[in-house]
Each structure stands twice: as C-alpha cells, then as structure tokens.
Amino acid sequence: MRRVTRREFVGYGVAGATAGLTLRARGADMQRWGFIGTGGRGTYLMGQALAIPEVDVTAACDINEAHLNGALELVEKARGHVPQGYSSGPKAYRELLKRDDVDAVVIATPVPLHARMAADAMRAGKHVLSEVGGAYTLDDCWDIVDAQKETGCTYMLAENCCYYRQNLMVLDMIAQGLFGDLTYAECGYVHDCRWLYFDPSGNLTWRGELCRDARSNWYPTHAIGPVAQWLGINRGDRFESLVAVQSDERSLSKYVLDHFGADHPLAKTKFALGDSTTVLLRTARGAVVDLRFDVCSARPVVMTTYFQLQGTRAAYEDRLGERIWIEGRSPENTWEDLAKYQDEFMPALWARWGDEAAATGHGGADFFVIREFFELLRDGKPSPIDACDSATWSCITPLSAKSIDRGGEPVDLPDFTRGAWKRTSRPH
Numbered sequence: 001m002r003r004v005t006r007r008e009f010v011g012y013g014v015a016g017a018t019a020g021l022t023l024r025a026r027g028a029d030m031q032r033w034g035f036i037g038t039g040g041r042g043t044y045l046m047g048q049a050l051a052i053p054e055v056d057v058t059a060a061c062d063i064n065e066a067h068l069n070g071a072l073e074l075v076e077k078a079r080g081h082v083p084q085g086y087s088s089g090p091k092a093y094r095e096l097l098k099r100d101d102v103d104a105v106v107i108a109t110p111v112p113l114h115a116r117m118a119a120d121a122m123r124a125g126k127h128v129l130s131e132v133g134g135a136y137t138l139d140d141c142w143d144i145v146d147a148q149k150e151t152g153c154t155y156m157l158a159e160n161c162c163y164y165r166q167n168l169m170v171l172d173m174i175a176q177g178l179f180g181d182l183t184y185a186e187c188g189y190v191h192d193c194r195w196l197y198f199d200p201s202g203n204l205t206w207r208g209e210l211c212r213d214a215r216s217n218w219y220p221t222h223a224i225g226p227v228a229q230w231l232g233i234n235r236g237d238r239f240e241s242l243v244a245v246q247s248d249e250r251s252l253s254k255y256v257l258d259h260f261g262a263d264h265p266l267a268k269t270k271f272a273l274g275d276s277t278t279v280l281l282r283t284a285r286g287a288v289v290d291l292r293f294d295v296c297s298a299r300p301v302v303m304t305t306y307f308q309l310q311g312t313r314a315a316y317e318d319r320l321g322e323r324i325w326i327e328g329r330s331p332e333n334t335w336e337d338l339a340k341y342q343d344e345f346m347p348a349l350w351a352r353w354g355d356e357a358a359a360t361g362h363g364g365a366d367f368f369v370i371r372e373f374f375e376l377l378r379d380g381k382p383s384p385i386d387a388c389d390s391a392t393w394s395c396i397t398p399l400s401a402k403s404i405d406r407g408g409e410p411v412d413l414p415d416f417t418r419g420a421w422k423r424t425s426r427p428h
C-alpha cells in the first residue's frame with residue numbers, strides 16, 4: 001500500500017496560495033525577508049532564517065531600538081550588510097511593508113498585534129510567517145482569513161509544536177489508519193511563566209497585561225495545533241462548539257506579594273486570568289477535545305505541553321513518556337514506547353533534516369517552522385497552517401472568554417473555511 005505523505009494528509013490550506021509562483025516569476029535565487037518584532041523570539045527566528053543560504057534579511061522593525069540594533073548586527077555578521085531598520089513608533093512597520101525588496105515578513109510582536117500586522121502585510125503583497133497566537137479577537141480572525149483570500153499571499157502560523165517528532169509520528173500513524181476513528185484528545189499548555197509577566201522593577205510586560213485583562217485561554221495554539229491536525233480540523237472535520245470554565249486567580253497575586261511586597265502598586269492589581277482554564281471542544285464528526293491552559297501555577301518546568309489521543313484502534317499519551325497502544329500490534333493491556341515505531345513512522349521531515357534540527361530550539365521544532373516557510377515560498381506550495389487554521393485555533397481566545405463570562409455556556413465556533421472543510425475527507 002502506498003504511504004500517504006504528510007503534505008497529502010495535512011493537506012492544503014483551504015484558502016490556497018500562489019506565493020512560490022510569484023517568487024519564481026521574479027527569477028529569484030534569494031528570498032528577501034523582513035522581520036517585524038526583534039525581541040527574544042524574532043531575533044532567534046532571524047538566526048534560524050539566516051542559516052538558510054537562500055534567505056536574506058533586507059529590513060527589520062522594532063519599537064525598541066536596542067532590540068532592533070541587535071537584530072541588524074546579527075544580519076551584518078551573517079550577510080555583510082546592514083538591513084534597513086524601522087523604529088519610529090507602533091506603525092513604523094507599515095514603512096517596511098512599502099519596500100519592494102521584501103518578499104515576506106516574519107511577525108514576532110506581542111500576540112494582540114499579530115493579526116493587524118499580518119493582514120496589512122498580505123494586503124501590501126507580502127507573504128507572512130506569524131508567530132503564535134496569530135489572532136486575538138474574532139475580528140482579527142476574520143481579517144487574516146479575508147486578507148489571505150483576497151491577496152493569495154502565503155500565510156503560515158509558526159506553530160512549532162506541530163513539528164515535534166512525536167506529534168508528526170502520531171499524525172503519520174493516523175494517516176496510515178492505525179488509530180481507526182478518532183473520538184477524543186486531551187492537550188494542554190501548562191507552563192509556569194510568572195517570571196515573564198513582570199520586568200525587574202515590577203512593571204507588567206505585555207504578557208503580564210494579558211494576564212491582567214484576559215479571562216480566557218489567551219495562548220491556545222501550542223496545545224490545540226497538533227490536535228487539530230490529528231483530527232483533520234478544516235480538512236474533513238471542524239470545531240463546532242466549545243464550553244470553558246476557569247478557576248479563581250491565586251498564584252499571580254501570591255507571586256506579586258512574594259516578589260514585590262504588599263506596598264508595591266501591583267499588589268492592588270486584579271488579574272482577570274484565573275490559575276487554570278479548561279475548554280472542551282466538540283467537532284462536527286463527534287470527537288471531543290479537552291484543552292487546558294495554565295501559565296501561572298507553581299510547578300517544575302519540564303514539559304510545557306502534553307497530548308493524548310484516543311481512537312477506536314489505538315491510544316497515545318505523552319505525560320509519562322511517549323506511549324502508544326495499537327490494537328493487533330501491541331501486547332494486550334500494555335503500553336509501548338512510541339520510539340519502538342520510530343523507524344516505521346519516522347516523519348519525512350525529520351528523516352531529512354533531523355541532525356540539523358536537533359541543535360535548534362523546542363526539541364528541533366523551530367528549525368522546521370523556518371524551513372517549511374522557506375520551502376512553501378520556494379516551491380509554491382500552499383501552507384499547512386494557513387489563515388483559516390490560525391483563525392480556527394486562535395478564536396478559542398475570544399470564545400473561551402465568552403463562555404467563561406456566561407458561566408460555561410456553549411458557544412459556536414465560526415466556520416472560517418466557509419464550507420471548504422467538507423471538501424476533503426480524512427481517514428478518522
């Protein structure tokens with residue numbers, strides 16, 4: 001039996017794209033990328049991009065001059081020229097978007113800014129690699145979907161968790177039919193990030209402001225991304241509805257008292273984000289997903305995400321090591337180490353690039369995000385995580401807030417594909 005490739009299985013973005021054709025029409029050997037947001041993540045991704053000989057960085061923008069200058073120096077060291085920098089204010093990125101020598105932009109600014117910047121970039125004819133979340137409000141979600149559709153530009157969400165080797169192995173096993181029908185998944189982003197919410201003087205960072213203001217799962221994509229790909233969301237199935245509940249807030253207030261004292265102005269701040277948020281999603285084909293979000297509770301940082309999947313013929317879970325049970329293959333009643341199946345289900349991307357990837361962040365996954373985006377533009381292939389996917393995953397933020405505010409009432413999710421999810425069927 002011919003094996004289904006990951007590209008065939010994850011499929012095309014429902015909005016389609018012609019990006020590579022545009023680059024090829026230019027007869028370009030080099031892709032010219034611009035960076036918007038050159039803080040920790042943007043600079044890191046820039047280093048990954050510069051490791052690809054066919055990528056140059058022609059412009060960068062950050063409102064923080066020190067961050068911008070660090071990024072410009074990085075390019076100078078790698079490529080021997082200083083790209084044009086923009087730092088004159090929150091809308092300076094629009095000047096970068098006017099440049100003719102920028103084919104694509106990487107957006108790594110605070111989460112609430114992503115969608116505005118991505119939509120503006122696509123409408124300026126630039127392809128987009130957006131850091132996660134991708135979108136923050138429901139209007140944001142529709143804006144990136146519409147901008148991608150109007151322009152035909154490539155949009156890819158930089159969701160690195162979709163590129164973890166074990167998550168891709170499970171995807172391959174689903175594609176080969178090993179799981180049977182999928183009925184349930186459990187996933188979470190559980191990561192004590194309290195140190196990221198305050199600067200050394202005790203002012204809120206942008207992440208801290210989100211914790212102050214957002215009663216929601218404001219960072220859903222690391223957990224829901226791989227699960228959505230497993231379930232074939234937007235490609236044969238779709239999320240129809242969700243309910244969300246949230247615990248009271250305790251841990252951030254405690255952290256403020258412990259670190260800054262009772263007299264600090266932040267001691268009077270009320271944080272909207274409860275310690276733990278649970279969202280339950282139901283799909284059109286009847287699967288259920290339990291999605292947890294907790295970025296405040298005290299705990300060791302060992303794994304920041306977890307995943308489980310249940311099918312009618314197999315089960316997978318990674319909380320106590322990556323373990324699988326497959327009907328007809330695994331011994332009765334016995335979990336097996338997923339690694340046992342590594343040769344048979346080694347993801348093609350990992351087989352090709354595993355050594356290079358191993359040296360990069362998030363278990364090698366960051367390498368693949370940059371590599372994938374580069375190849376999409378080079379080969380004219382549609383995005384595996386396009387604007388409809390980004391919107392579908394990110395709309396969990398505003399809709400979980402809505403459900404929480406209504407005492408856990410069910411809330412419908414929009415169909416960002418406008419019916420296109422039905423046109424592919426996936427074997428689950």
Ligand SMILES: NC(=O)c1ccc[n+]([C@@H]2O[C@H](COP(=O)([O-])OP(=O)(O)OC[C@H]3O[C@@H](n4cnc5c(N)ncnc54)[C@H](O)[C@@H]3O)[C@@H](O)[C@H]2O)c1
Pocket residue numbers: 036037038039040041042061062063064067089090091092093108109110111113131132133158159160362
């Ligand atoms: N995929 C991952 O594993 C991962 C890891 C870390 C961060 N991230 C994402 O990357 C993004 C950036 O996170 P970070 O840790 O680098 O944060 P950061 O605060 O270090 O960097 C954000 C940068 O954006 C700049 N900025 C803010 N407003 C701007 C504007 N209007 N125009 C231009 N620049 C602006 C800031 O000055 C800052 O330099 C976030 O969306 C975050 O969720 C993803």
